[in-house]
Amino acid sequence: MTEFELIQQYFAQIGRQRDDVVVGVGDDAAVCSVPGNHELVVTTDLLIAGVHFPDNTPAHAIGYKALAVNLSDLAAMGATPAWFTMTLSLPESNASWLQEFSQGLGELADASGITLIGGDTTRGALAVGIQAYGFVATGSAILRSGARAGDCIFVTGHLGDAALGLLGESGELALSADEQKIFSRRLRYPTPRNQEGMTLRGVASAMIDVSDGLAADLGHILEASRVGASVRLMDLPVSPRYRDRLEQVGMDPALAGGDDYELCFTVPPERIERCRELAAAWTCGVAEIGSIEKDPGLRVLDEAGHPYESARAGYNHFSS
Amino acid sequence: MTEFELIQQYFAQIGRQRDDVVVGVGDDAAVCSVPGNHELVVTTDLLIAGVHFPDNTPAHAIGYKALAVNLSDLAAMGATPAWFTMTLSLPESNASWLQEFSQGLGELADASGITLIGGDTTRGALAVGIQAYGFVATGSAILRSGARAGDCIFVTGHLGDAALGLLGESGELALSADEQKIFSRRLRYPTPRNQEGMTLRGVASAMIDVSDGLAADLGHILEASRVGASVRLMDLPVSPRYRDRLEQVGMDPALAGGDDYELCFTVPPERIERCRELAAAWTCGVAEIGSIEKDPGLRVLDEAGHPYESARAGYNHFSS
Numbered sequence: 152m153t154e155f156e157l158i159q160q161y162f163a164q165i166g167r168q169r170d171d172v173v174v175g176v177g178d179d180a181a182v183c184s185v186p187g188n189h190e191l192v193v194t195t196d197l198l199i200a201g202v203h204f205p206d207n208t209p210a211h212a213i214g215y216k217a218l219a220v221n222l223s224d225l226a227a228m229g230a231t232p233a234w235f236t237m238t239l240s241l242p243e244s245n246a247s248w249l250q251e252f253s254q255g256l257g258e259l260a261d262a263s264g265i266t267l268i269g270g271d272t273t274r275g276a277l278a279v280g281i282q283a284y285g286f287v288a289t290g291s292a293i294l295r296s297g298a299r300a301g302d303c304i305f306v307t308g309h310l311g312d313a314a315l316g317l318l319g320e321s322g323e324l325a326l327s328a329d330e331q332k333i334f335s336r337r338l339r340y341p342t343p344r345n346q347e348g349m350t351l352r353g354v355a356s357a358m359i360d361v362s363d364g365l366a367a368d369l370g371h372i373l374e375a376s377r378v379g380a381s382v383r384l385m386d387l388p389v390s391p392r393y394r395d396r397l398e399q400v401g402m403d404p405a406l407a408g409g410d411d412y413e414l415c416f417t418v419p420p421e422r423i424e425r426c427r428e429l430a431a432a433w434t435c436g437v438a439e440i441g442s443i444e445k446d447p448g449l450r451v452l453d454e455a456g457h458p459y460e461s462a463r464a465g466y467n468h469f470s471s
Numbered sequence: 472m473t474e475f476e477l478i479q480q481y482f483a484q485i486g487r488q489r490d491d492v493v494v495g496v497g498d499d500a501a502v503c504s505v506p507g508n509h510e511l512v513v514t515t516d517l518l519i520a521g522v523h524f525p526d527n528t529p530a531h532a533i534g535y536k537a538l539a540v541n542l543s544d545l546a547a548m549g550a551t552p553a554w555f556t557m558t559l560s561l562p563e564s565n566a567s568w569l570q571e572f573s574q575g576l577g578e579l580a581d582a583s584g585i586t587l588i589g590g591d592t593t594r595g596a597l598a599v600g601i602q603a604y605g606f607v608a609t610g611s612a613i614l615r616s617g618a619r620a621g622d623c624i625f626v627t628g629h630l631g632d633a634a635l636g637l638l639g640e641s642g643e644l645a646l647s648a649d650e651q652k653i654f655s656r657r658l659r660y661p662t663p664r665n666q667e668g669m670t671l672r673g674v675a676s677a678m679i680d681v682s683d684g685l686a687a688d689l690g691h692i693l694e695a696s697r698v699g700a701s702v703r704l705m706d707l708p709v710s711p712r713y714r715d716r717l718e719q720v721g722m723d724p725a726l727a728g729g730d731d732y733e734l735c736f737t738v739p740p741e742r743i744e745r746c747r748e749l750a751a752a753w754t755c756g757v758a759e760i761g762s763i764e765k766d767p768g769l770r771v772l773d774e775a776g777h778p779y780e781s782a783r784a785g786y787n788h789f790s791s
Contacts, residue, residue, distance in 0.1 A: 173612070179544040179547040180513055182548070184511070190505075191504070191562055192500045193509065193588060193589060194500035195558055195589060196592050197558035199593055203593070212559060234513075238516075268512065269513060269515050271515050271517045271600075273517050274767075275519040275522055276595065278595065280558040280591075284513075292493070292494065294498050295500075297504075372625070375498075416650040
């Protein structure tokens with residue numbers, strides 16, 4: 152199969168047709184329209200087999216997640232997803248692998264209203280590079296640098312499930328087949344919070360997606376905004392399945408585990424009511440976990456309000 | 472060195488500062504302004520060590536060429552270069568390699584007025600993915616599909632030098648040290664024709680860059696435009712150094728060799744005078760090599776006007 156045939160067969164129809172794509176796949180470059188009074192938001196992530204996912208990961212999950220992590224970056228800016236490009240390096244042109252990969256990619260592209268406009272495929276070690284493009288009204292992107300002392304800190308959905316999935320898969324935590332299936336699904340198929348991110352334009356003062364663990368990612372907001380924060384450990388949102396294992400695993404996977412792709416954002420006091428109104432419509436839910444303070448650094452408090460110290464040396468590999 | 476430090480040290484200053492970059496490297500995504508009444512042009516290429524360049528290629532040349540091939544795609548659309556993103560996979564964080572690589576990349580970025588706005592670096596086999604972004608006034612991108620019977624076919628610069636450089640490096644052609652140096656430089660450091668491409672907006676009816684060889688790339692124009700063409704072999708522009716070797720190597724490297732990154736474009740009869748006026752200012756020169764015809768297919772004619780057939784079986788590896 153030539154590169155051209157491969158693209159036609161597996162990738163020409165990824166995502167819905169969009170009127171703002173003037174020239175899509177097939178010329179030297181794609182040509183697209185950005186709406187008036189809007190800015191373009193651009194992000195890129197590279198996933199390498201054996202580094203970002205185990206070599207035995209199903210192709211469907213690789214295609215899905217490669218796009219999901221980029222959509223999550225758009226969500227964290229409050230951007231509306233529009234297009235994506237892809238560089239795909241493959242050891243061989245394997246039809247069933249390509250079929251599954253393009254299906255996983257296509258399902259999420261359809262669900263998100265984002266469409267593939269170009270790319271490059273070549274022979275080499277398995278690696279997927281995706282670049283995602285979105286829009287925000289001029290000046291309305293939600294940056295990491297906007298948090299101010301007094302702002303409340305919120306997190307969407309649940310934290311730590313992906314970390315438990317990884318612990319179970321590596322044999323470090325004994326899970327039932329049912330639990331493993333559910334946690335692994337959260338690890339392999341994160342839901343990027345694009346709708347939630349878009350509604351937070353003009354509401355959140357700063358935002359990031361939780362890819363490296365809440366402590367590390369909130370730390371990026373604190374650094375960019377030159378502020379500090381206190382977070383109440385027991386207010387971190389965890390799933391009912393996680394809660395069933397709480398005594399055994401503690402809160403470290405929720406505090407410092409990665410790969411959840413939830414949104415962490417800050418809201419000034421005068422906009423908290425508006426935020427709660429908006430969040431009432433979110434099926435993923437939202438939790439208030441702490442507040443931004445003037446003193447630099449992240450302070451994690453336990454149930455008694457004392458500084459939290461991890462009791463489990465075994466979870467140190469979560470610190471990043 | 473952390474990924475953050477690596478980016479700060481080697482990549483934060485690539486390209487000039489641009490007013491249209493609202494948020495550059497360092498947040499979840501970059502935010503950029505596209506000028507009013509303009510469309511965004513997006514292209515991406517992935518270069519893998521051992522596939523697209525020999526493993527011993529100097530880092531400076533890899534950085535330069537990875538950007539050059541993408542700038543050439545923008546040139547082929549008539550687009551004005553604006554920004555680029557990069558995904559870089561590296562086996563190890565080698566300071567001298569990174570220093571040279573970022574210098575090669577930075578020199579061409581500065582010369583082209585394009586600036587790095589984001590990316591992703593990770594550990595893995597050496598691979599460089601670059602995505603380049605440019606603008607065209609709405610509706611003025613020069614596509615492959617616009618050629619019509621009666622249009623003249625032009626090519627910028629010289630063809631075949633890069634192919635001779637490759638033949639010399641592989642030992643298939645004995646070259647003097649001086650010749651090898653010059654031809655290898657054309658192979659490693661192609662000059663993307665962005666200025667020339669931009670001036671052809673409203674003049675050329677179709678355009679492509681010559682990356683896979685003139686015959687193959689002109690073939691893409693013919694296919695997209697549903698036309699054919701006749702090309703006069705002896706009118707293909709070759710350099711004085713190539714001409715010195717003409718008797719030995721023939722015209723096949725110019726007709727079918729790749730990696731020259733010149734522009735091949737078509738011009739309707741009524742705009743040829745305008746095209747010649749514009750081209751008079753180009754230091755790379757331009758050659759008229761044939762014309763677009765109604766009958767599908769590419770006809771290559773020798774000096775006597777007869778269909779050309781390659782006499783040298785040894786050059787068959789050029790056909791693509």
